[in-house]
Amino acid sequence: MSELHNKLKELRSARGLTQAELAEAAGVSRKTINTIENRVFTPSTTLALTLAEVLGVSVHDIFQLEQST
Amino acid sequence: MKLTSETIETARFYLFGLTALILLVYAALALLQGTPQPFYWWAAGAMGFSSMLLLVSLSILAGKQAAKQAWDEHYQATSRNAAARAFWIAMGLFVLTCLLPPLGLADRATSTAVFGTLMGASFLLSVVYDEWRAGR
Numbered sequence: 001m002s003e004l005h006n007k008l009k010e011l012r013s014a015r016g017l018t019q020a021e022l023a024e025a026a027g028v029s030r031k032t033i034n035t036i037e038n039r040v041f042t043p044s045t046t047l048a049l050t051l052a053e054v055l056g057v058s059v060h061d062i063f064q065l066e067q068s069t
Numbered sequence: 070m071k072l073t074s075e076t077i078e079t080a081r082f083y084l085f086g087l088t089a090l091i092l093l094v095y096a097a098l099a100l101l102q103g104t105p106q107p108f109y110w111w112a113a114g115a116m117g118f119s120s121m122l123l124l125v126s127l128s129i130l131a132g133k134q135a136a137k138q139a140w141d142e143h144y145q146a147t148s149r150n151a152a153a154r155a156f157w158i159a160m161g162l163f164v165l166t167c168l169l170p171p172l173g174l175a176d177r178a179t180s181t182a183v184f185g186t187l188m189g190a191s192f193l194l195s196v197v198y199d200e201w202r203a204g205r
Contacts, residue, residue, distance in 0.1 A: 029075075047142060
């Protein structure tokens with residue numbers, strides 16, 4: 001079974017952005033960013049693409065499917 | 070004071086919680102006092118309507134960007150989950166409140182009032198619970 005992992009926190013921190021700043025740039029709430037980073041909430045394709053655009057990376061750089069046993 | 074998306078989210082959290090609390094108190098008092106109208110019947114509705122007006126006003130005053138952030142896809146997913154959970158809670162409540170009159174615990178009008186108010190509270194409390202878990 002595959003699990004969705006993400007590197008949103010690392011990529012955001014590397015750019016010196018706070019959750020609130022990334023949230024504002026992506027047009028979502030800070031809580032949304034927090035829940036994505038903590039893998040509580042899975043974003044829509046539209047939001048995933050928006051986050052990738054804001055961070056200047058591809059969606060695959062943020063989200064990866066990893067096999068779990 | 071600058072109104073932000075967090076202001077709207079905080080107001081929504083407390084207003085939903087307060088409205089749910091009024092509904093819960095109404096249901097509890099209706100059951101305890103054995104009357105479908107333990108206090109003003111319009112109190113819960115007025116609280117809900119006032120909450121809606123306040124949230125709409127805050128969203129307009131905060132601006133389009135802040136409103137978009139506050140009512141984003143995470144809130145919509147939370148609301149959908151709460152509605153789904155409230156549906157099944159309502160099914161259970163329906164059965165339970167239907168049993169009240171034959172068991173002599175409440176008359177039909179009172180059990181209907183208890184069912185209606187708890188049904189509303191279940192959705193609002195589900196939203197509040199999910200928002201709290203998500204990091205409020």
